[in-house]
Amino acid sequence: MTEPATSDAVFEREVLPELDAVYRFALRLARDPEQAEDLVQETFLKAYRNRTSYTPGTRARSWLFTICRNAFLRREERSRRHREIVAEAVQEDPARQSGEAAVFQAARERDPEGAFWSQVVDEEILRAIDELPDEFREAVVLSDLEDLSYNEIARVLSLPIGTVKSRLFRGRRILQKRLYEYALAEGIFDRPRSEASNDYEEGSR
Amino acid sequence: MSWVNELRRALDRIRGQAPADAEGIEGGISCEEAAERLYEWLDEELDPEMSERVGTHLEVCARCYPVLVFERSFREAVQRVAHADLAPQEVRDRILHQLASQGYEEGAPDDD
Numbered sequence: 001m002t003e004p005a006t007s008d009a010v011f012e013r014e015v016l017p018e019l020d021a022v023y024r025f026a027l028r029l030a031r032d033p034e035q036a037e038d039l040v041q042e043t044f045l046k047a048y049r050n051r052t053s054y055t056p057g058t059r060a061r062s063w064l065f066t067i068c069r070n071a072f073l074r075r076e077e078r079s080r081r082h083r084e085i086v087a088e089a090v091q092e093d094p095a096r097q098s099g100e101a102a103v104f105q106a107a108r109e110r111d112p113e114g115a116f117w118s119q120v121v122d123e124e125i126l127r128a129i130d131e132l133p134d135e136f137r138e139a140v141v142l143s144d145l146e147d148l149s150y151n152e153i154a155r156v157l158s159l160p161i162g163t164v165k166s167r168l169f170r171g172r173r174i175l176q177k178r179l180y181e182y183a184l185a186e187g188i189f190d191r192p193r194s195e196a197s198n199d200y201e202e203g204s205r
Numbered sequence: 206m207s208w209v210n211e212l213r214r215a216l217d218r219i220r221g222q223a224p225a226d227a228e229g230i231e232g233g234i235s236c237e238e239a240a241e242r243l244y245e246w247l248d249e250e251l252d253p254e255m256s257e258r259v260g261t262h263l264e265v266c267a268r269c270y271p272v273l274v275f276e277r278s279f280r281e282a283v284q285r286v287a288h289a290d291l292a293p294q295e296v297r298d299r300i301l302h303q304l305a306s307q308g309y310e311e312g313a314p315d316d317d
Contacts, residue, residue, distance in 0.1 A: 007313065007315065008309055008310045008311075008313035009313050009314060009315045010315075011309065012311060012312070012313070019292050019296075019297060019300070020288075020290075020291050020292050022292075023290065023291070023292035023296065024288075024289075024290050027290055037292075037293070037296045040292060040296055040300065041296065041299060041300055041303060044300045044303070044304065045300075045303055045304070045307070048304050048307055048309055049307065107275075108271070108272070108275055111275075112271050112274070112275065113271075113274050113275065113278060114274060114275035114276070114277075114278030114279055115278065117278045117279050117281070117282035118278065118281070118282055120282055122285060122286045122289060125282060125283060125285070125286045126286050126289060129283075129286075140283075143248060144280065144283045144284055144287070145283070145284070145286070145287040146287070147287075149248075149250065150245075150248065150250050165244070165245070168244060168248075169212075169244060172244070172279070175283065176279060179279075179282075
């Protein structure tokens with residue numbers, strides 16, 4: 001009798017608990033709850049059928065993310081080529097990059113401790129992540145939200161580690177720019193000043 | 206690598222505001238090297254020895270510490286949304302149903 005490397009017990013113990021993580025990853029990839037649900041189902045069905053390719057005791061999460069991302073890319077095949085061209089332009093545009101550096105500097109001058117980050121509401125952070133170009137979004141989500149190592153991210157995205165690092169750097173910078181602009185628009189920087197002052201309550205005018 | 210240069214430039218600008226006595230070689234590494242490795246350090250990607258050196262530098266260097274604080278606050282804000290979404294129960298049920306049709310047995314005993 002031959003035994004599969006991954007038994008149902010192992011699947012239940014190591015693979016199924018990643019369902020929420022796979023759903024979140026699918027949601028950030030597809031940015032559409034309905035498509036995310038389909039992707040999660042497809043991922044777990046494929047994972048179960050191919051459970052012999054999972055080595056028990058290794059990280060099920062990155063194995064599942066790879067399956068999920070491949071399923072997503074297959075669905076997106078038609079528009080993919082177009083997006084890659086757009087992405088390339090974003091990556092190579094020096095004006096954009098120096099714009100991001102300038103914003104980083106402006107934000108740091110305005111609020112050296114970055115206290116304003118904590119005042120940005122969760123919805124806005126998720127929206128900003130969802131607006132990142134695909135290749136930066138994937139890297140940021142896998143690292144900052146799903147806690148994968150650079151090695152694991154490199155494997156999921158089939159990229160060299162150096163590219164993972166530079167995508168994380170650019171992705172985080174774009175996110176910082178977006179959230180800093182949001183904080184400016186929302187007047188977050190003016191808030192602490194007015195809260196600290198009691199002049200209004202004293203009625204002194 | 207362009208991102209390294211970018212961070213370097215950012216640090217150069219900060220340097221203008223740093224006290225004149227800060228030489229920036231704390232931990233035995235330069236500000237440039239610490240800047241290059243800032244994200245790797247935050248992401249816990251460095252080997253223990255390098256992590257120790259970069260960490261020491263970032264914590265005690267007058268020029269680099271503010272950058273660390275800023276980046277750390279940013280990261281905490283982003284990580285706050287990490288568990289914002291859970292898979293809906295219907296999806297979970299549908300998946301289990303689908304797996305069962307493939308022969309999956311819930312609560313199956315471990316192989317011996």
